[in-house]
Amino acid sequence: MKRINIADVAQKAGVSPTAVSFAFNKPEQLSRETVSRIRMIAVEMGYMPNPMARALIAQRSGIIGVLLPQPLSTVLANPYFHTFLQGISSMCDEQALSLMTLSPMNGSLDQAIARSPVDGYIIVGYNEAHHEVSLLRKRGIQYVLVDGDATRAPSVNIDDESGAYEAAKYLIQKGHRDILILMLDTAFGHADEQVHGVAMRRMHGYRRAYDEAGVAWRHEWVRPSVSSMLGGEQNFDAAYEQGLRPTALLGAADAIAIGAIQAAIRRGLRVPQDLEVIGYDDSLLANLIQPRLSTVHQPIFEKGRVALELLIGEWEAAAERITDVRAKQVRLPTHLVLRGTTT
Amino acid sequence: MKRINIADVAQKAGVSPTAVSFAFNKPEQLSRETVSRIRMIAVEMGYMPNPMARALIAQRSGIIGVLLPQPLSTVLANPYFHTFLQGISSMCDEQALSLMTLSPMNGSLDQAIARSPVDGYIIVGYNEAHHEVSLLRKRGIQYVLVDGDATRAPSVNIDDESGAYEAAKYLIQKGHRDILILMLDTAFGHADEQVHGVAMRRMHGYRRAYDEAGVAWRHEWVRPSVSSMLGGEQNFDAAYEQGLRPTALLGAADAIAIGAIQAAIRRGLRVPQDLEVIGYDDSLLANLIQPRLSTVHQPIFEKGRVALELLIGEWEAAAERITDVRAKQVRLPTHLVLRGTTT
DNA sequence: TGCCTTTAGTAAACCAATTTAGTAAATCGG
DNA sequence: CCGATTTACTAAATTGGTTTACTAAAGGCA
Known part of the structure; x- marks a missing residue:
């Protein structure tokens, strides 16, 4: 079953391939009857110009x-x-x-x-x-x-930095000092990857709030996590098993925060009474979970x-x-x- | 800034375009030095074969x-x-x-x-x-x-039909008789659209459970809804305002069911105590909401x-x-x- | 030295369209 | 009735590659 091309249509219509092209793209170049005859035959044969050839010559594919x-x-x-x-x-x-x-x-x-x-x-x-x-x-x-x-x-x-800054500042102002930060792992650049600006800027924002408030930045409270619910769950569990007992949590992505919340609830913590959480992104998920997630909105x-x-x-x-x-x-x-x- | 093509590379390398093509696709046709020289020059010039031309001749684009x-x-x-x-x-x-x-x-x-x-x-x-x-x-x-x-x-x-059948049968067996069914609107085919098989099969499944149990099928309890949370909300509200007081709900899509649940909760109903709900699809959303949605799983x-x-x-x-x-x-x-x- | 094979490369055809330049025939004005 | 223009259409070039068929030179062997 061969795909028919412009030449097949031209032959059947008894005209040149050029005429077939004109019938579709520049009908004013042909007589009215010829145009309609060619179009009829084209439809009948199920002809449609080859998109690759078209894109090649037009130098654009859309x-x-x-x-x-x-x-x-x-x-x-x-x-x-x-x-x-x-x-x-x-x-x-x-x-x-x-x-x-x-x-x-x-x-x-x-x-x-x-x-x-x-x-x-x-x-x-x-x-x-x-x-x-x-x-x-x-x-x-x-x-x-x-x-x-x-x-x-x-x-x-x-504005990654200032969003993160606001989130951290809010928790610090409420008196929290034991804040677990689940950071994007891309902030810690692997050998073969570049350090990722987004992650760095969010980290800097958190950090600035700490510095301005005179709160010590403790590295063991900052953990890299893959950006998924599973990552959030695993990292919260790991932190807890290391003996950390956070009263608040900053998730550098909503998915991380939501995963962490589920791990926290599983351990009997109440959110937000025992653990206040702020995510990042304001993805649709943030509004669907119960309780609804506080987060940094980005458009x-x-x-x-x-x-x-x-x-x-x-x-x-x-x-x-x-x-x-x-x-x-x-x-x-x-x-x-x-x-x-x-x- | 013109995009460079195979001829540009060929000229700079002092060979024919054929040789450049061979250097990439059939290197065994050329001497080792020529291949590496052409490849060097190609990389240097930032050459890459035009995907449209390639797709045109290969008759496939991948x-x-x-x-x-x-x-x-x-x-x-x-x-x-x-x-x-x-x-x-x-x-x-x-x-x-x-x-x-x-x-x-x-x-x-x-x-x-x-x-x-x-x-x-x-x-x-x-x-x-x-x-x-x-x-x-x-x-x-x-x-x-x-x-x-x-x-x-x-x-x-x-197997749309049997999934729907099971869902309806479950609710009927539990004694429910006032079941609100929020159906896909595509089951009711608009003038310009074909009636959609999926929607029809799900409806038939529900219907079969009714018939087998000898429960009357009441048309005012079956409403078409667009397949979204908003659609579910609006249709639940509309049904309620018509005076319907369902004790159970069948949603022909999870999104519909979830929207309806939110509308129900807003009216002070408790799910599942006052309203039992079964959705359809088992999308990821079904597991994220609280309480988690009972639904018909499809792979x-x-x-x-x-x-x-x-x-x-x-x-x-x-x-x-x-x-x-x-x-x-x-x-x-x-x-x-x-x-x-x-x- | 002459014949055959291998090596390394090129010219030309091809994919399926669009577009430019060009050609007959018909029409028109003077 | 003749040159100019318009009409309706076509041949050929173009897009950027790949592939087939071919050629020239080098190498192998008797």
Whole structure:
């Protein structure tokens, strides 16, 4: 079963392939009857122009790629990304763009990038200095960084530091001194990974509140956790078994905080009476659990929209050959939202 | 800033474009030094073969398209799809495939299909008879239907009917007679849409339990709801204001059931003491709310995996020109899971 | 030295469209 | 009635690669 092409239609209609192309793209170049005859035959034969050939010649596919730091199956387990992707896709719908998610293929982004027919990238969680990112720059492909450090490339970030600062300050002001901090593990950079700006900034925010209040920063009360409910559970348990007895908890992501709460409840603690908890992100999950999670709100949905807006701006700048414009660095605000896990 | 192509690299290396292609794809055709020289220059220039050209000639892009019934931003609000997409993407990761989501573009799937360079489709929530689906068949593009009725095309469904039957039977056996049923609105087919098989089968399952127990089926106790928490809330409220006082509730989707529970709690009802609730799907949400939702479990993750497996099977069959093999119709089992919203 | 094989590379065809330049035939004005 | 323009259509170039068929030079062997 061979897929029919423009030549097949042309032959059946007794015209040249050019005429078939015109019938769809420039009907005014042909007589009215010829156009309708060609279209009739095309529909009848089930013809549709080959998207690859079309994208090749048009030098654009109408697809944007979202470069993710983890396999898609992992990302989809994270409510933060649900909202973020919703933001991007709401903009996609408006702009008639398609969305393609790209994850590292057996560890490397290179392969994923190499075979993706996309017009530009939204890159999540990588810094400008990252190898694959600089390759894209070299190749002249437009991209926008999200949650990654950049100076030359356009980027969207949030005010991680001040959100964290507010959260820690709130707990300290309420008199808590034994605060367990479950930090993103990316703040502690493994050998092969770059230290991640987001995690660092959140840590600095917590730290600043401690310093300003004159509270000692104790390293054994700060634990790295993977950003998932399971990570939060395991780290709370581990801290408890080390003999720590926190009266409050700062989770650098909602999922971590929620996991920790479940571990705490399992140990008979009452939230918030025995343990006050503040998460980070204000993902949808925060509002679904009981008691509802106090957390640092960030505009996740808007972040996705803004990222795509910037990317579209890059295309326009490239089309008009504006290269000296300073890349836009957007920083969205954060704020503390107090709900049921604080008193 | 022009994107460099194979000819640029060839020129700089003083060889033909063919040699550059060989350096990457068939290095044994060239001398060792030439290969390494070309590769050096390619890296230096930041060259990477154009994915569209590559896909055009290879007649495959390594991308699979997931055709969704709603805009992506709507789909991502639904926990059912999170798990489903996770299932597909776990398989994608293994097979080194990329995943692209496709939603109707201003109402029409046609456009979305026309510009998508994909090797095959997983089509969610459409029947075989649907116009766009039959177009794909005509064009010889492989696809698999999920949650849609099919006889000729391969499909993945679940045992909607018996899951619903079990749920309704359980509540009836416990003595409930005033059961509010919040049905999927797709069971009541609008003018421009086809009646949706999933919704119909679930309704028939509920109905069969009523009939077998000799309980009267009262239409005013069955309400169509959109598949979201908001839909569940609004419909519970509406039913209550009509004077209905249910002692139990069947939600044809978890989101509906959860929304209804929140509306019920707001009215001072205790769940499960005053209102027993059984949802449908067993999405992750069901385990996160308090009390944990009793529901009909379906293997959502596996459904995604199986769908992609079938699609890969289609490719293989097409490659071997096997056309007379009967298309595989997979039906996965469902079962009732009792948690905290039933006594 | 002559013939055959291997090696290393290139020219040209091809994938499936779009677009530019060009060509007949028909129409029009003077 | 003749040159100019319009109409309706086509041939050929282009997009950026891959692949097949071919060629020239080098090496092997009698």
